[in-house]
Amino acid sequence: MAAAPVGNAGTARAAASRRDVFTLGVASGDPVPDGVVLWTRLARDPRATNGGMTERAVDVDWQVADDERFSRVRASGRTRTGPQDGYAVHVEVQGLPAGGTFFYRFGALGRISRAGTTRTAPPADALAPLDIAVASCANYEHGYFTAYRHMAEERPDLVLFLGDYLYEEAAGTYRAKSGNPRSYGGPEATTVERYRHRYALHHADADLQAAHAAAPWVSVFDDHEVQDNWAGGHPETPRPDLPGRRAAAFRAWYENMPVRLPQRPRGSAIRCFRRLGWGATATLHMLDTRQYRDVQVGNDARRTDPRRTITGGAQEQWLVDGLRRSRARWDVLGQQVFFSQLDLMPGPPRGFNGDAWDGYPVERDRIVASWQQARVRNAVVLSGDIHTHYVADIRADHDDPTSAVVGTELVSSSITSEGDGSDHSPEVAGALARNPHLRYGIARRGYVTARFSADRLEAAVRVVDQVSTPGAPVRTAARFTVADREPGLRET
Incomplete structure (x- = not known):
């Protein structure tokens, strides 16, 4: 050239x-x-x-x-x-x-x-293995993007990014316990120019550049690409400008992500959900759990209203139809927020996170039932958002710990959000004790790797002990496998 x-x-x-x-x-x-x-x-x-x-x-x-x-x-x-x-x-x-x-x-x-x-995807009939790295939640102010550098060195076939590529708050608003070693140095992102500026700061980071240059990415957004905890047409705090803000944020997201023309926004609407195949090995169903959801509610009767949705009716039907038609060994839902039931409150009554699928349990049950009815060979949900690594068995009935295991959830912690973290978090220990379907948890920064092959899924929880200073090593905190047609995690 x-x-x-x-x-x-x-x-x-x-x-x-x-x-x-x-x-x-x-x-x-x-x-x-x-x-x-x-x-x-x-x-x-x-x-x-x-x-x-x-x-x-x-x-x-x-x-x-x-x-x-x-x-x-x-x-x-x-x-x-x-x-x-x-x-x-x-x-x-x-x-x-x-x-x-x-x-x-x-x-x-x-x-x-x-x-x-x-890389290009394999031919539709090829049972080629798929190596992916799963990441989410990269707060520029909370630390250095060391995890991205380690992801790049692993040379995955794909990187799945599941939301919160950036954070929109004004500089210094959101402070990590280990301190904020970097600063956005500016006001809250609300206009296309400010969102563009935030993306530019991220893209200028050498570790993030290495991860982008190492492998193709498949990306979806969550809330912070627009505003914390927004839900459909509802902002986190009352503001009349959410449609305009969504339009600015979606425009900047499209400009800064390696996505296709169908993902180009039209005003305050964008088609983020889409489906990609990796030969006969895996089908990736990438979801949007922000744009079409009902507003979050508390732990009351409204939560179990069967009309409530986190995906919107059209996207739910698209997902169910895709699961029904799939002939892949592994059907993978790449999406933003915790899917399995997660009681985070000690003692009765049970406490649920209304911003995750626990706020929309009837729809979750419908989707779990749909992949059983479709006889999906192996169902895997990949999630982010919660800034903690979790590994979970998905059961046919979330309220019955003896019901059949029908899928697997791998939750990737943050790249930096909330700072350094720890191996022994009381919150994680409590969650593991109250939720028997959770098989593992650790409140460190990092990412998850997953290798999908014809006969098994092999997953590794990769953690970086420190993001408040650059250059920390990465280590494997846990490994799990799932055998073909045998749902249920096995720690190795």
Whole structure:
């Protein structure tokens, strides 16, 4: 890829144009058997307005190759971006061989980006293993993104990001117990410009850039990409501007994630839920549990109203239909909030988190019943949000600890949110004692890895002991397996 001319080197404009415009890295996402989405966003200065970009339009070249030296180019082209797109670039590459590993890069304004690694999904009938890393909840102020660096070093086939890619609060509002070693340095994100600025700070982080460049991501949002605990048309605190805020937040999310054109928002609405396959091994049903949900309620009779929904009726039907049609070895629900029953309150009465699936138990029961009726071979739910690693057996009846195990839930802790954490949390110990279907828990930062193969799921709880300072090592706190057609976790 030849560097484009930059004009008269003696002028201030030429000097500015020679500054690196790929300071936010590169990414890929949502792979299919013949292609993948490539992403970058131009910025000379991540902390400046519009990333320090002043051009009205910029041509951006891209290449996909079989080798890191780009001597065997598979596909290439040119696209255009500008301020109307936040200087973001989305390229949907087609025509690549299935089940391949490829390298990609961009060029613009005389600069060439770093190279990223991406993959296409295997052919539809292939029982190829799938290695994924599961992550959520990356509060920039609460610590360093060390976990992202370790994820990159593991070279997964996919990264599933399950929400809270950033936090919207004003600088210093949300303090971790171990302190806030970094600062957003600005007000609450409420406009598209402020959301763009938050994303730019994240993308400029070297550890996050490494994770994006190592593997394609499949991403969904949760609440903090808009506002803490928002629910459908209901803000956390009374504000008349939620539709406008949603529109700004969704626009910025789309601009900054490697997702496809169907995920481009239309005003204050966005199609986040979608389905991806990994050969005959796994089907990923990625959900949106924010945009269509009923408002949260307390632990009273309203909670069990069968009309209450966390997914909305259309998405629930889409999920049930997908489970019915699936022939994969593993059906994986990638979604945001704790799925299994979780009593977090000591003593009677039981206490439920109304912001999670416990606030919508009748719909949860319908979905669990639907995968049993569909004879789904192996059901796995991947969750985030709660800033704690949990591993759980999903039972046919959450109120009956002797009922059959019909699925598995793996809950990934946060990348940084709530700071360093600990191995021996009284809250986790209490939760394990009150919820017999929970098999493990630890209040450390980190991520979960999962290998789906023809005959088993192998999961590892990966933890980083310290995020208040950079560079901490990663360790495996626990390992579990689930055998094909034998629901129930086995600790190894």
